[in-house]
Amino acid sequence: MLRVEGIRKSFDRFNALSGADLHVGSGKIVAVIGPNGAGKSTMFKIITGHLKPEGGRVLFGGEPISSLSPHEICRKGIGMAFQIVNIFSRMSVFENVQAAVLSRTRQAGNIFRAASKMAVGETMEILASVGLREKAGSIAGKLSYGDQKVLEIAIALSTSPRLLILDEPTAGMSSEEAAVCTGLIRRLTAEQGLTVLFCEHNIELVLSLSDEIMVLQGGKTIIQDCPEAVCKSPAVRDAYLGGAA
Amino acid sequence: MVAPSLSLAYRARSLLRLETLAFPTAAAVLFLLPLVLPEFYVYFAALVLVTGLFATSLNLVLGYGGMYQFHHAVFYGAGAYAFALMLAKAHAPLWPAFLFAPLVSAMLGLLIGAICVRLSKLYFGMLQLSLGSLVWAVVFRWYSFTGGGDGLHEIPLPDAISTTRGAYYLTAVVVLICMVLLYRIVNSPFGKIFQAIRDNPQRSEAIGVDIRLHQLKGEVLAAFFAGIAGALYVVVEGSVVPDMMFWTASMEVMVMCLLGGWYTFLGPLFGAAVILGLRTFAGIYTDHWPLILGIILMAVILFFPEGVLGLLLRRANSKMELSTETEPE
Amino acid sequence: MHPAIHLTLVSLIQQVLVGLGKTTTLFIVSSGLTLVLGVLRIPNISHGALYMVGAFLAYSITRMLGGGAAGFFASLLLAPLAVAFLSLLAERFLLSRLYERDHLMLLLFTFALALIFDDLVKIVWGSGYRSLPLPAMFQGSFSFLGLALPRYSLFLLCVGPLVAIGLWFLINRTKIGKISRAAAVHREMVGAVGINVGWVFAAVFMIGCFLAGLGGALVAPTQSISQGMDASIIIEAFLIVIMGGLGNVWGALLGSLIFGLTDSLGVLILPQFSIVFPYAAVIVVLLLRPSGLLKSAW
Ligand SMILES: Nc1ncnc2c1ncn2[C@@H]1O[C@H](COP(=O)(O)OP(=O)(O)OP(=O)(O)O)[C@@H](O)[C@H]1O
Numbered sequence: 001m002l003r004v005e006g007i008r009k010s011f012d013r014f015n016a017l018s019g020a021d022l023h024v025g026s027g028k029i030v031a032v033i034g035p036n037g038a039g040k041s042t043m044f045k046i047i048t049g050h051l052k053p054e055g056g057r058v059l060f061g062g063e064p065i066s067s068l069s070p071h072e073i074c075r076k077g078i079g080m081a082f083q084i085v086n087i088f089s090r091m092s093v094f095e096n097v098q099a100a101v102l103s104r105t106r107q108a109g110n111i112f113r114a115a116s117k118m119a120v121g122e123t124m125e126i127l128a129s130v131g132l133r134e135k136a137g138s139i140a141g142k143l144s145y146g147d148q149k150v151l152e153i154a155i156a157l158s159t160s161p162r163l164l165i166l167d168e169p170t171a172g173m174s175s176e177e178a179a180v181c182t183g184l185i186r187r188l189t190a191e192q193g194l195t196v197l198f199c200e201h202n203i204e205l206v207l208s209l210s211d212e213i214m215v216l217q218g219g220k221t222i223i224q225d226c227p228e229a230v231c232k233s234p235a236v237r238d239a240y241l242g243g244a245a
Numbered sequence: 246m247v248a249p250s251l252s253l254a255y256r257a258r259s260l261l262r263l264e265t266l267a268f269p270t271a272a273a274v275l276f277l278l279p280l281v282l283p284e285f286y287v288y289f290a291a292l293v294l295v296t297g298l299f300a301t302s303l304n305l306v307l308g309y310g311g312m313y314q315f316h317h318a319v320f321y322g323a324g325a326y327a328f329a330l331m332l333a334k335a336h337a338p339l340w341p342a343f344l345f346a347p348l349v350s351a352m353l354g355l356l357i358g359a360i361c362v363r364l365s366k367l368y369f370g371m372l373q374l375s376l377g378s379l380v381w382a383v384v385f386r387w388y389s390f391t392g393g394g395d396g397l398h399e400i401p402l403p404d405a406i407s408t409t410r411g412a413y414y415l416t417a418v419v420v421l422i423c424m425v426l427l428y429r430i431v432n433s434p435f436g437k438i439f440q441a442i443r444d445n446p447q448r449s450e451a452i453g454v455d456i457r458l459h460q461l462k463g464e465v466l467a468a469f470f471a472g473i474a475g476a477l478y479v480v481v482e483g484s485v486v487p488d489m490m491f492w493t494a495s496m497e498v499m500v501m502c503l504l505g506g507w508y509t510f511l512g513p514l515f516g517a518a519v520i521l522g523l524r525t526f527a528g529i530y531t532d533h534w535p536l537i538l539g540i541i542l543m544a545v546i547l548f549f550p551e552g553v554l555g556l557l558l559r560r561a562n563s564k565m566e567l568s569t570e571t572e573p574e
Numbered sequence: 575m576h577p578a579i580h581l582t583l584v585s586l587i588q589q590v591l592v593g594l595g596k597t598t599t600l601f602i603v604s605s606g607l608t609l610v611l612g613v614l615r616i617p618n619i620s621h622g623a624l625y626m627v628g629a630f631l632a633y634s635i636t637r638m639l640g641g642g643a644a645g646f647f648a649s650l651l652l653a654p655l656a657v658a659f660l661s662l663l664a665e666r667f668l669l670s671r672l673y674e675r676d677h678l679m680l681l682l683f684t685f686a687l688a689l690i691f692d693d694l695v696k697i698v699w700g701s702g703y704r705s706l707p708l709p710a711m712f713q714g715s716f717s718f719l720g721l722a723l724p725r726y727s728l729f730l731l732c733v734g735p736l737v738a739i740g741l742w743f744l745i746n747r748t749k750i751g752k753i754s755r756a757a758a759v760h761r762e763m764v765g766a767v768g769i770n771v772g773w774v775f776a777a778v779f780m781i782g783c784f785l786a787g788l789g790g791a792l793v794a795p796t797q798s799i800s801q802g803m804d805a806s807i808i809i810e811a812f813l814i815v816i817m818g819g820l821g822n823v824w825g826a827l828l829g830s831l832i833f834g835l836t837d838s839l840g841v842l843i844l845p846q847f848s849i850v851f852p853y854a855a856v857i858v859v860l861l862l863r864p865s866g867l868l869k870s871a872w
């Protein structure tokens with residue numbers, strides 16, 4: 001479904017990505033792991049069009065998408081939950097999700113109806129599925145950090161993506177919050193059969209959730225394979241565990 | 246577990262009740278005012294309504310859309326000139342001229358918007374300020390067509406609206422309709438997404454919103470309503486001068502929005518009333534109105550950055566939140 | 575050569591020269607604006623008012639010193655200094671509290687300053703026109719190959735490069751320049767390193783406003799000094815700044831050249847609407863390069 005081939009990106013002469021490859025098959029859950037600064041977030045932002053690559057290609061459903069703008073890529077079916085919470089912090093939780101639903105149903109340009117009566121059922125359903133139903137009326141910026149991260153995922157889900165990208169969904173959460181969030185991701189993937197690309201430092205979660213793991217280090221792909229093979233790979237031992245230790 | 250959503254629904258319903266009451270009340274008050282007020286105040290009320298509509302149209306893009314609409318007065322002026330020229334030079338009947346005015350403004354909004362929306366936020370504002378000044382300069386110098394710096398005076402208006410009260414009633418009806426439309430736009434999906442863009446443009450893109458297109462549409466809508474306000478200005482004043490589209494006029498209307506409160510719907514109208522009232526009042530005693538306005542503006546920025554109505558609303562809101570939290574099940 | 579062609583060639587060259595003279599004042603004023611915009615991030619719309627204050631001060635100073643060449647040269651220094659002092663007060667007591675606010679608030683706040691400066695000018699100098707004669711040494715033209723080159727335009731052509739060199743030296747060779755360049759890129763970092771950013775900002779603001787005052791003093795003998803002379807220069811300066819790239823002094827130089835030349839040559843084509851040409855130029859520039867000709871500071 002998604003194929004990333006040899007993308008390169010540098011910031012002020014610093015090479016964040018220097019030839020990263022990735023393949024995500026339809027219905028698969030693929031994890032990207034790598035030490036801090038490996039370029040994971042940069043790669044995700046290139047896939048979603050927030051950054052432009054300096055070389056290489058990104059194909060989605062066989063079509064090159066790296067020249068498209070973020071909203072076009074979203075409409076092609078890629079939804080993203082950012083690492084750094086990126087929500088509409090002055091709007092209510094309900095409005096956050098509703099905005100995404102309205103945008104997906106092509107209602108963004110509608111000036112004739114009252115928004116408060118639109119897409120209410122679907123929005124509430126999404127909020128219920130992530131466990132934020134009770135907080136629908138709160139201002140998003142005033143939620144706890146854990147809830148904000150969950151809302152981040154809910155917004156991404158509301159775009160009904162064919163491919164859901166989660167950038168460190170549990171980072172910075174307390175262990176209880178992380179447990180809730182992990183459960184949520186498990187349930188969503190099991191129930192809805194989503195194709196998911198995510199990155200995470202919590203190795204346990206990665207191993208239990210993913211069909212395939214891609215290891216990124218220093219902006220390069222070291223390996224992409226099933227979890228067992230990745231664990232056994234000496235190259236990963238050296239590079240990743242050695243580097244992290 | 247149900248309590249919070251219940252209280253939410255309750256709050257929404259009570260707001261709704263307020264809304265349905267607001268319209269007939271406003272209509273009744275606007276209808277009755279001229280029966281009790283002396284002539285000058287009727288004229289003044291009409292001017293406040295016109296300026297209030299102009300400020301509200303600005304607030305659509307500036308407050309709700311978060312765009313740096315630094316030169317909104319151009320669209321106001323374009324509407325006024327289009328209307329006045331249609332009547333004075335083309336001898337058109339009232340209604341076609343009245344429809345023509347906002348269309349000209351909207352076209353200008355489309356043109357300036359198309360050039361500006363590709364740019365980053367501050368570039369947008371500064372380029373718009375420059376392009377608007379170009380429009381002003383052309384109007385100012387095209388003496389044979391626009392009357393140049395003198396403007397156009399004694400615009401031939403139909404008898405029914407050439408009296409103060411006639412002009413007032415036309416203004417009141419049109420402004421009331423426009424305010425309802427603007428209110429609906431603000432609360433439509435378009436308006437909500439507009440606010441989402443203001444809140445977080447990057448996130449808006451990532452949920453599939455075409456920001457540039459959305460802003461362009463907002464620009465055209467705001468220009469359209471500013472054009473209506475411009476035509477009404479001609480109805481109320483009977484004349485049009487290039488000063489109404491000079492850049493300082495744009496600053497003044499931003500001050501009105503700021504004073505009333507960016508994030509409130511009625512704030513700009515309120516701000517317009519306060520500024521116009523103070524200017525008229527101050528004009529009786531001194532000719533140093535700019536100095537007074539400057540000092541007021543500084544004080545507002547330093548002490549009430551969310552505007553008077555914004556401040557009141559926040560106070561009321563935090564009280565409401567407190568009361569709903571303690572609401573029994 | 576055919577006399578008509580000769581005539582147009584002469585008028586062309588003379589228009590270019592006039593354009594370059596205008597370029598000088600535009601450059602001086604807009605470089606100050608862009609400096610403040612790049613380092614302090616303030617879209618200072620009172621810049622035009624300060625330019626007007628500079629012109630009125632130059633008028634008074636020249637008059638006080640007898641109206642001769644000495645008075646003129648003294649006013650070129652003293653008027654901008656007085657403007658800089660005025661701006662220092664405004665920065666220290668008012669603007670420095672607002673650095674964290676967004677551009678809209680800063681724009682409106684400087685609009686408040688502009689209103690107040692305008693009114694102060696009205697209170698001090700009244701609302702009539704003033705005019706100042708050129709010093710005798712700059713009157714008339716200098717003829718060269720059959721061209722009449724106005725002496726004052728030639729003088730302006732010498733002042734422009736001097737200011738440019740001074741700015742280059744200030745930005746690249748002084749501590750203030752280095753800190754403010756760093757501050758334009760990473761505001762927080764400069765504060766973290768322990769430099770008192772406040773005074774750097776104050777200094778930059780003063781220099782920017784000094785340039786506004788200098789521009790005003792330079793045009794004082796060439797046009798009528800009046801209320802409202804601020805209103806058009808500020809828009810022209812904004813235009814130049816966005817054309818050149820926000821915060822880039824060399825961009826301001828380039829922008830002023832384009833503005834001055836398109837404006838003065840446009841007069842030959844469409845006298846009544848020559849103003850259209852600089853605007854057309856800026857639209858073309860921004861359609862091709864959405865963030866200005868040269869690298870903008872941010
Ligand atoms: N906008 C930027 N400007 C400059 N450098 C950047 C920028 N974004 C990322 N970088 C650099 O690129 C490198 C890769 O960053 P990236 O955020 O992709 O890492 P990551 O793998 O997501 O790390 P983490 O696990 O900490 O999230 C880092 O060294 C970072 O400092």
Ligand SMILES: [Mg+2]
Pocket residue numbers: 040041042083167168
């Ligand atoms: Mg990351």
